[in-house]
Amino acid sequence: MKKRGFALFFIFSCLTFLLMACSNEGQTDEEGEPNNDPGVVQELKIANDQEPAGLDPHKTPAHSSVRIYSQIYSGLVQFDENMNIVGDLAVDWEQPDDKTYIFNLQEGVKFHNGREMTAEDVKYSFERILAEETASHIASYFANVESIEVLDDYKIQFNLKTTDATFLANLTNSSAAVVAKEAVEENGDLQQVAVGTGPFKFVEWVPDNRVVLEKNEDYYKEGLPKLDKVIYYTMKEEAARLSAIRTGEVDLTTLTAQSAALIENEQNVEIKSYQSLEYSYVGFNVNAEPLNNEKVRQALSLATNRQSIADIVWNGDAIVSGPVAPSMGDWAIDVTQHELYANDLEKAKQLLANAGYPDGFDITITTASTYADMVDTAQILQQQWAEIGVNAEIKQIEWGEYIDTWSNTSADILVGRNGSGTDPDRALNYFFHTNGSANVWGFSDSEFDSLVETGKTTIDQEERKQIYVNAQEKLLELSPNLFLVSPMKYVAVRNTVEGFTPYPHNGEYIVETSKK
Template identity: 80%
Template sequence: MMKKGFLFTIMIISLSVILIACSGTNEEGKSDNGDDDNKQVEQVLKIANDQEPAGLDPHKTPAHSSVRIYSQVYSGLVEFDKDMNIVGDLAVDWNQPDDQTYVFNLHEGVKFHNGREMKAEDVKYSFERILAEETASHIASYFSNVESIEVLGDYQIQFKLKSTDATFLSNLTNASAVVVAKEVVEEHGDLQQEAIGTGPFKFVEWVPDNRVVLEKNEEYYKEGLPKLDEVIYYTMKDEAARLSAIRTGEVDLTTLTAQSASLLENQEKIDIKSYQSLEYSYVGFNVNSEILKDEKVRQALSLATDRQSIADIVWNGDAVISGPVAPSMGDWSIDVESHELYSKNLEKAKELLAEAGYPDGFEITITTASTYADMVDTAQILQQQWKEIGVEATIKQIEWGEYIDTWLNTSADILIGRNGSGTDPDRALNYFFHSTGSANVWGFADSDYDALVETGKTTVDLEERKTIYTEAQEKLLELSPNLFLVSPMKYVAVRDSVEGFTPYPHNGEYILDVTKK
């Protein structure tokens, strides 16, 4: 009986060896054809977003919660590479017959997600739509210097400018300066709920307060990109929910505050990527308000503001004091901390209030987005600090959609927010504060300031531009249509199953090279 049992065991072992050999898998977990098992991993990236999109129309919606979605769906003529050099996107190349003329040669065979080929007529339509008054585009002022747009052929288009413009190419890199399909706009009225572009991902669905789903554009003109098959953006307004989701692997990637990022520093399977942002936090003033129309009141509030406390408390110390041009823009930004209005001086603040007719202070409402903890925390700190000069502030927290409408319509006296300085000082100084700037929602107008930024826009000499923009920043601090607070570090928590993700100051959500392992 023992002998029979032994022979039976040998037969079982032999059969197992044969089955393993037939399976084609070796001991390293690789199949005989050399493919790794993990190459079969589903290429789906799950991202937790802190906010619901405010709409998907790139020509109409500036909210970052929307930009992060539509920037994956649409393409523009040019873009920044990883080193912030301007390179072609839909444009193969371009030339300048003279200082006021740009001719772009387009890639042939690029298709919209509806299958139609993109041609020069689409470029012309898109920029005329941006400039049309009825569109009310937030980037119309970027291209107000465009005199004419002419189609020279199916794959060639010419922009003629009214004057030399040092910002034209960099403005074309904006995530909203993209090419859209006329028939889609006409069918839907706008693009707020529909997104059909030429970009690396196709829009699949938007389930409100839940998720936005994108899928790979198999006909994307850049060979081998994107590497992901699908991207799912989950709306998780509560940071605790995002923190839990990244810990458990429910999502692969999410942005976090400095405080939450510190909780994950030693967490297995999670990497924290940080970078100095081009953003700054601000206090926006409706300068047509009865109280705030006097610049002395705005200056008094600046003198009562301790920006370092905001950096330390709101951003856990991971923020630098900023002006309208964030310090990460290098030589373009000025040393704001040496400015008189950046030093806390309560006595001087009270003097200015008295001169403005408010010796005992005043009552006012600070409006902020309830879904952004940093904005709420900033409002609460300012409420405490301004009380020292007799200003009694009430905080009003509103949902994101209402917040965007409030910003657009200047329907709050004081608004807490965050802006991006952009990649050229023209955005920070012209777009937001020129009297006709598309994002000047504050009612601010000063002819001397306008003249400065207009000159800066048309000046090609680099050192001369820097001198002009230095003067413009100093004047803006003096007039204080906004109080510029701090520029924070940005933090992204990434699961170790994600490869190829690198956030950049000018593009913190570049995912074309990302794969899952």
């Protein structure tokens, strides 16, 4: 009995020791220093402000989705930290003439289902983007592609209809991803599944809770990614994200300027900031009365005090913007000098009177309830527009409904945020050309179309810049959107995270990130 009792005690003691060891895995040592044991699982926990709207890169433009599927998929090329275009799935490329691009592909790259990726997959992916039934939000990016030829397993050729100054830059877009044909055919689309060649594999999506990714052990870049697992937690309330980053429940999260200021002196948290390529906007359904009258849209622009929005909504950490964000440098014009940015209430009232609305009108502003900056912007616009007799009601809707409302143009006025991209073609052609994939406003102007079409095919940089200056001025004059401000972005990062640097063109880059 004594021997049996001692044996049980020994087994119990060993189990206790093992459980204690497991419970301490990934934790700090007794002096609070990070545990650098190479056996510790490299797990990064991120708090997201929104639920993904779907995972299909060819169909879903919402940033809440892009931040996740950009880790799962790869494209032919990408931007480096200095915004130089470098190879990704393409080792290199050549251009025999102005309308032909030949890409040499990485050999041995595998999809997450274990199958090797070849040029046929690249051809399939871009033909899917261009197929009308896909209704891809980036179809207009590649509308200039006349044909795609597979030259061999690792070489593919794109033949363009005309010279295209934007082609390579458009290929860097996260949505220009190479996907597996069999995954599409098996599931109908890729909204709930994901089979890519990127650094992380899709594991699970628990709605309104989390998305889990794990390291792609077969990733073609040796030694990357450094993380074993990434968990994206959905935390729509900023107070919850603020608490989670303070306590160490999560390792990384985005915050507003106001919340970032609250924790800038926290010992274990670092705030990383950068000027974004985004801008906030007011979108108009230009086919709905009274917004089909450009004088009405111009009056609303004159009644909008953009600096006030920057000061109140963004705590002063935003700059007044046009359709091309100021962080794009010389491509952007100084919109503060434009007459429709003058905040001239008397002129606004006169324009309304000329349009047949001397006493103003009633209208509804729709916005996403889960984004505080959008709600705050709507409330400020409501107050500002009341000064010229416009009585605006605010309608707040959930994110899924908001995405549908945007894509279906089922709101007269929509407050939101857009990204200017990395080339002015996206900011202007993509959103406002008559056939632009993201022109959901019903806006059409032949002179504007001609400008951005010419800009897309013009190689000379100085000439191209002047074309886009003219296009921006034309767009401000017609005001299918009101362009408001471009905010600073803030990311709160725990001090146990290494190698994370957010860039204006990619605030989600975690391939070289690790945990101490």
